Amino acid sequence: MTTQVRTEPITVNLGPQHPSTHGVFRMRVTFDGEEIIDVEPIFGYLHRGSEKLAEERTYVQVVTLTDRMDYVGSMLNNQAYMLAVEKLGNVEPAPRGVWLRMIASELQRIASHLVAVGFLIQDLGAWGTPLIYTMREREKILDLFEMLCGARITNSYLRPGGVFMDAPAEFWPAMNAVLDELPPRIDDLDDLLTDNDIIFSRTKGVSVLTPEQMLDASITGPMLRAAGVDWDLRHRDPYDYYDQVTFERPLHTAGDNFARYWVRVQEMRESIKIIRQCEKLIEPGPVRPEHDDVPWLLRPPIGDAYAAIEHSKGELGFYLVSDGSISPYRCHVRAPSLINLTLLREMLVGELLADMFVSFGSVDINMGEVDR
Amino acid sequence: MIGLGLLKAMRVTLRNALKAPFTIQYPDRKVGIVGAAKEEGKSPIGLVATQPVTAAKAAMSMYSVPVNIPQNRRFRGNEFTWYEDRCTGCASCAKYCPLGIIEIVTSPGGFDVQEGESYAIDVFDIDIGRCMFCGLCVEACPYDALHMGSHFERSKYERDALVIPVDELRQALKEPSSWFRPQFEERDYDPFRDGAEDDHYKVGRHEKPSDETLDERWVEER
Ligand code: SF4
Ligand code: SF4
Numbered sequence: 001m002t003t004q005v006r007t008e009p010i011t012v013n014l015g016p017q018h019p020s021t022h023g024v025f026r027m028r029v030t031f032d033g034e035e036i037i038d039v040e041p042i043f044g045y046l047h048r049g050s051e052k053l054a055e056e057r058t059y060v061q062v063v064t065l066t067d068r069m070d071y072v073g074s075m076l077n078n079q080a081y082m083l084a085v086e087k088l089g090n091v092e093p094a095p096r097g098v099w100l101r102m103i104a105s106e107l108q109r110i111a112s113h114l115v116a117v118g119f120l121i122q123d124l125g126a127w128g129t130p131l132i133y134t135m136r137e138r139e140k141i142l143d144l145f146e147m148l149c150g151a152r153i154t155n156s157y158l159r160p161g162g163v164f165m166d167a168p169a170e171f172w173p174a175m176n177a178v179l180d181e182l183p184p185r186i187d188d189l190d191d192l193l194t195d196n197d198i199i200f201s202r203t204k205g206v207s208v209l210t211p212e213q214m215l216d217a218s219i220t221g222p223m224l225r226a227a228g229v230d231w232d233l234r235h236r237d238p239y240d241y242y243d244q245v246t247f248e249r250p251l252h253t254a255g256d257n258f259a260r261y262w263v264r265v266q267e268m269r270e271s272i273k274i275i276r277q278c279e280k281l282i283e284p285g286p287v288r289p290e291h292d293d294v295p296w297l298l299r300p301p302i303g304d305a306y307a308a309i310e311h312s313k314g315e316l317g318f319y320l321v322s323d324g325s326i327s328p329y330r331c332h333v334r335a336p337s338l339i340n341l342t343l344l345r346e347m348l349v350g351e352l353l354a355d356m357f358v359s360f361g362s363v364d365i366n367m368g369e370v371d372r
Numbered sequence: 373m374i375g376l377g378l379l380k381a382m383r384v385t386l387r388n389a390l391k392a393p394f395t396i397q398y399p400d401r402k403v404g405i406v407g408a409a410k411e412e413g414k415s416p417i418g419l420v421a422t423q424p425v426t427a428a429k430a431a432m433s434m435y436s437v438p439v440n441i442p443q444n445r446r447f448r449g450n451e452f453t454w455y456e457d458r459c460t461g462c463a464s465c466a467k468y469c470p471l472g473i474i475e476i477v478t479s480p481g482g483f484d485v486q487e488g489e490s491y492a493i494d495v496f497d498i499d500i501g502r503c504m505f506c507g508l509c510v511e512a513c514p515y516d517a518l519h520m521g522s523h524f525e526r527s528k529y530e531r532d533a534l535v536i537p538v539d540e541l542r543q544a545l546k547e548p549s550s551w552f553r554p555q556f557e558e559r560d561y562d563p564f565r566d567g568a569e570d571d572h573y574k575v576g577r578h579e580k581p582s583d584e585t586l587d588e589r590w591v592e593e594r
Pocket of ligand 2: 458459461462463515516518564
């Protein structure tokens, strides 16, 4: 005989200072027993006004602000911003600079996915170990960035039309060593997690999102590809030289937490392939246009431009308006983290308390980018 | 199948458990008697015989050796290297800083037949408490007078102590990083090598334009 326990809805406030919220994020969650019946996400605690600050800085100075938006994907942010500036100012980029920034941004994509996977597993309750495995690999990529541009997180490596300085001679062997080491480590990750029964039972079929739901909410990136929608800007609308490299787009059809995790792991392998191809195609030459063509105090003609890239989290776009002066009149960022969060309620309602942070982590958000 | 996946995962964990740790102990790491003897330049037996106190400390793992973290030469360190004799006081660096934290005050200096009028630098303060080490000031300096440093240990108890005043900049150790200074890398300069180049003239500057290019720039283009 089953006994009916009468439960009452209870509202719990989570965050903003909560270790599982990947930053300062607050959720007002209503539970009925262990089941979530309502979620109200509240954000804005990390708002630093980057878009406004950009309005009083020169086009090159703004690159330091983009570093700090999504701080686990700085190179990708730099790239999106530079594409917008180049479009706005009709800058012809230097080929070697473009190849270098493609290499840098693919490395960054691997690093960013490693963080996403590591923290997702941490949210599952595997405290420490898998996270440290992924952090160890990420550390090597950050070392490469230090070689390239002197900083690990706040890179500021890109400049309008290319990069600020060519890669040093010691970079290429170091990068090859890292790329050789990575595939076995990703296989390890597969052994450790992808085939793991505990992970299976915890993530399969949890927080399923349908392609229609996601398309309606403009969700992009690995989240969308995990539901089988083949949408990758590198392939659909190639920027830089992505039309000259070949890569596959891993797709999963489930649209659940496991699919989102799986797509990220596979994308790391594709990024390695892209870097290998870039390395073959790169040719010696200048890494940025002459100063006479692209001065430091760039004054783009009056107009506006929008450029978007496939960030590790989704479509990252910069919309710049120029009034002909040395700083943008308006700078708007289409932040994938923010837009991917909009389906949080649909993801969480009906799920259990223990899966809440797993689903939240599988979105792979970065509060620095959500609030800007 | 339940179980096989877990066994596979256990294999990875075991393999990693048997490896040496990847983490680096900072700023120092504890060593035993053997490590202590190596640090003191003695054999372990010699250490016990001559320095029993040190040996006892090491045995109780109270002896530590400093750890040097390998850094790359482009590392944007937090003490700036500034060469006063090259600086003209043009304040390009101050204008280019996104945060405006460089303060420069100059006064008319002497007159040199070769170089023309010069300015004496009275104040050249960098408030590194607000600095984000982006290196744009270094990029802006047209005379190679300002460089990023190559060190990072500069914690202070007070905010005011984080301002680098001009006197400190003058006396600071000159170990510039090669950030935005390609000529350093061409000449294989490494700030972390022992006895790193103190004499900046050997390290070099941007190529001085030849008289012909200057003629072309100033006479023919106008
Ligand atoms: S490193 Fe950047 S923030 Fe610091 S003084 Fe130079 S320009 Fe300003
Ligand atoms: S830009 Fe260079 S030369 Fe000009 S004031 Fe700054 S340090 Fe001196």
